[in-house]
Amino acid sequence: MEVSGMEGGKERYSNFAVNGKQVKKQPQLGTGWLDFAGFNVELSAIFDPITRTNFTFIGDVNLPSGLAAAYGFQFHSADNHKFRLITGLREFHPGLSGSLWIDKHTGNLLRVEGYATELDPWFSVNFYSNETNYGEVPISKIGTFLLPAARESIACQPSGDDVHCFRDKLSFYDCRKFGTEAHILPDAGEQH
Numbered sequence: 001m002e003v004s005g006m007e008g009g010k011e012r013y014s015n016f017a018v019n020g021k022q023v024k025k026q027p028q029l030g031t032g033w034l035d036f037a038g039f040n041v042e043l044s045a046i047f048d049p050i051t052r053t054n055f056t057f058i059g060d061v062n063l064p065s066g067l068a069a070a071y072g073f074q075f076h077s078a079d080n081h082k083f084r085l086i087t088g089l090r091e092f093h094p095g096l097s098g099s100l101w102i103d104k105h106t107g108n109l110l111r112v113e114g115y116a117t118e119l120d121p122w123f124s125v126n127f128y129s130n131e132t133n134y135g136e137v138p139i140s141k142i143g144t145f146l147l148p149a150a151r152e153s154i155a156c157q158p159s160g161d162d163v164h165c166f167r168d169k170l171s172f173y174d175c176r177k178f179g180t181e182a183h184i185l186p187d188a189g190e191q192h
Helices: 039-047
Strands: 002-007 010-014 033-036 054-063 066-075 084-087 090-092 095-103 109-117 127-139 143-159 162-171
Touching: 039 066, 039 095, 039 109, 054 095, 066 109
Parallel strands: none
Antiparallel strands: 002 010, 033 084, 054 066, 066 095, 084 090, 095 109, 109 127, 127 143, 143 162
16 A cells, blocks of 8 residues: 555555555455554654653664664653554554664654554554655655655454464655646636
8 A cells, every 4th residue: 555645634545455466445444453653643653742752872773875873762652642553443542662763964764663562451453563764755846855665564463362463564656746737717708
């Protein structure tokens, strides 16, 4: 599935695929596991002062693109009002801990890794993690922007004596600008 834009502060998704095969209809809400912790919600939760996120410097990381600074972060479920997980008709706002990787030369965000904490036993997800990689993404005719390039989330749910895990992969490519032009013309029969 791909993010096709933002509406009312929420991500809008399109181009759904199941097991790598394109599906024409959007999966229905209320079944399975849904990750409403998309990249913009996750970052706004991490950096929202209300969330009271704790940050720590982990250290430098050598990457093929150069040196990055890694920072750990953690916020509690009680302070979380944005980041949420949904299964069936149940919704939960867990705590989150993880890391942010920042390019030391440019200051750009390179990666966010997160792991849900403080998951209640009544909630059917007993494990959740995600990784989002960011990069300079060219959008034809308007320029290059720092955007998510790929994201993977994993959630696990107990089912009897088994545990079922689900993986959600998003990739962003061939980005382009959509727009329209409109002109208002007076009615030819109207007199002024």
